[in-house]
Amino acid sequence: xxxxxxxxxxxxxxxxxxxxDLFDEIGYxxxxxxxxxxxxxxxxxxxxxxxxxxxxxxSQVMLDRLDALYGEIQNVTPHLRGSTADRVRSLFxxxxxxxxxxxxxxxxxxxxxxxxxxxxxxxxxxxNVRLRAMLAEGLRNGIERGDVREDxxxxxxxxxxxxxxxxxxxxxxxxxxxxxxxxxxxxxQIGLILEGAAPR
Amino acid sequence: MNHMPLRSISAVAQVRRPTQRALxxxxxxxxILASAKNLFTEKGYEGATIRDIAAAAGMSTGxxxxxxxxxxxxxxxxxxxxxxxxxGAMRAAAQGETAEEALLAMFxxxxxxxLDDLPLLQATIAASWSPQLGSQVxxxxxxxxxxxxxxxxxxxxxxxxxxxxxxxxxxxxQMLWDCYLANFRHVAFDTWGPDALQRRLREQIKVILASARxx
Numbered sequence: 001x002x003x004x005x006x007x008x009x010x011x012x013x014x015x016x017x018x019x020x021d022l023f024d025e026i027g028y029x030x031x032x033x034x035x036x037x038x039x040x041x042x043x044x045x046x047x048x049x050x051x052x053x054x055x056x057x058x059s060q061v062m063l064d065r066l067d068a069l070y071g072e073i074q075n076v077t078p079h080l081r082g083s084t085a086d087r088v089r090s091l092f093x094x095x096x097x098x099x100x101x102x103x104x105x106x107x108x109x110x111x112x113x114x115x116x117x118x119x120x121x122x123x124x125x126x127x128n129v130r131l132r133a134m135l136a137e138g139l140r141n142g143i144e145r146g147d148v149r150e151d152x153x154x155x156x157x158x159x160x161x162x163x164x165x166x167x168x169x170x171x172x173x174x175x176x177x178x179x180x181x182x183x184x185x186x187x188x189q190i191g192l193i194l195e196g197a198a199p200r
Numbered sequence: 201m202n203h204m205p206l207r208s209i210s211a212v213a214q215v216r217r218p219t220q221r222a223l224x225x226x227x228x229x230x231x232i233l234a235s236a237k238n239l240f241t242e243k244g245y246e247g248a249t250i251r252d253i254a255a256a257a258g259m260s261t262g263x264x265x266x267x268x269x270x271x272x273x274x275x276x277x278x279x280x281x282x283x284x285x286x287x288g289a290m291r292a293a294a295q296g297e298t299a300e301e302a303l304l305a306m307f308x309x310x311x312x313x314x315l316d317d318l319p320l321l322q323a324t325i326a327a328s329w330s331p332q333l334g335s336q337v338x339x340x341x342x343x344x345x346x347x348x349x350x351x352x353x354x355x356x357x358x359x360x361x362x363x364x365x366x367x368x369x370x371x372x373x374q375m376l377w378d379c380y381l382a383n384f385r386h387v388a389f390d391t392w393g394p395d396a397l398q399r400r401l402r403e404q405i406k407v408i409l410a411s412a413r414x415x
Contacts, residue, residue, distance in 0.1 A: 029246045029330055111329035113385055114322045126385055156403040163382035164375055173334055188368075189375055196410035 014040040020061045028108035059122035070130045084142030085194040096179040152197040164189040231257045241320045245327045299357035347373040367412035379404045
């Protein structure tokens with residue numbers, strides 16, 4: 001017989017998979033906790049033994065997804081070549097290619113990042129420490145390489161990049177823009193931002 | 201005649217005096233809008249039901265539907281009213297010797313406006329990302345885009361020689377607007393006030409406009 005902890009983990013996994021699919025198929029608002037529980041084949045009560053709210057479920061779905069992705073990116077980054085701008089471009093191109101596979105899920109993730117009711121456990125878009133750390137490392141390497149100014153404010157640059165990255169999804173929401181379209185726009189934006197951070 | 205001065209509009213209104221019924225209808229609309237604004241602010245777009253809104257306004261759901269076709273109609277009306285007021289205030293504030301100063305003054309008005317009413321801003325942003333409601337909200341917001349105001353500031357700066365005439369004004373305006381909106385997350389998660397927001401935005405404006413400077 002499976003231990004209680006193993007059962008809890010299995011429920012957690014099933015709920016996260018069901019939620020990931022439902023958020024993407026019918027949108028975050030339409031996907032109720034009841035619908036998620038039904039799809040996962042568990043009771044609503046057991047969802048709430050593991051998660052505190054639907055926002056919490058979304059946050060966990062994204063953390064799991066992104067942890068795997070960021071692991072892959074971290075393996076690739078040492079092999080990137082070219083200017084800092086080009087390296088940052090490669091990174092965001094991977095993100096667009098990945099997130100457009102489940103675009104409604106990502107739109108919900110961005111929308112949730114503006115919630116003023118988030119609980120401490122939720123990690124909304126823009127707060128993922130791993131992505132911020134990867135970008136910070138890339139920019140600091142740029143300082144060493146000499147194409148980013150020594151006194152550049154790394155946090156400000158990351159905020160500029162992440163604002164552009166997220167709000168470009170308005171093209172996906174409004175016109176169903178592809179990863180290629182958004183990547184092309186982002187390439188220009190990264191160029192402008194890093195030009196703004198170049199040594200004078 | 202597109203730009204009829206306000207005074208002459210009210211003069212026309214006085215000549216054609218509204219009927220009692222039209223006045224009552226107008227009062228009902230205003231009551232519903234006030235109660236809907238409170239509920240959207242409190243519960244977000246999804247959380248506020250027409251039933252709650254009707255109850256808070258002291259009327260039946262039927263009476264609400266006599267004035268508005270559905271919840272999204274009501275929501276759009278509220279954000280359109282806010283947007284027009286804010287747009288006017290931001291335009292008036294967009295003054296300064298440099299593009300940076302004009303933009304900061306303009307965005308300060310925006311921050312101040314929304315800081316009083318953050319949950320409604322959140323409901324609007326969340327709704328603009330929603331697949332169902334999104335296109336309508338985006339359409340409404342796009343009627344008077346603030347990016348146009350930003351573009352005017354940048355074009356004036358190019359006219360003065362502060363920015364290059366070949367700068368991609370549309371792209372720069374969009375990026376500045378994205379930063380302005382994204383910064384509200386620091387209010388939600390880092391409890392930033394207007395001063396901290398302005399400091400970050402000033403740095404962002406410097407970075408984004410740097411490539412377009414003439415020297």
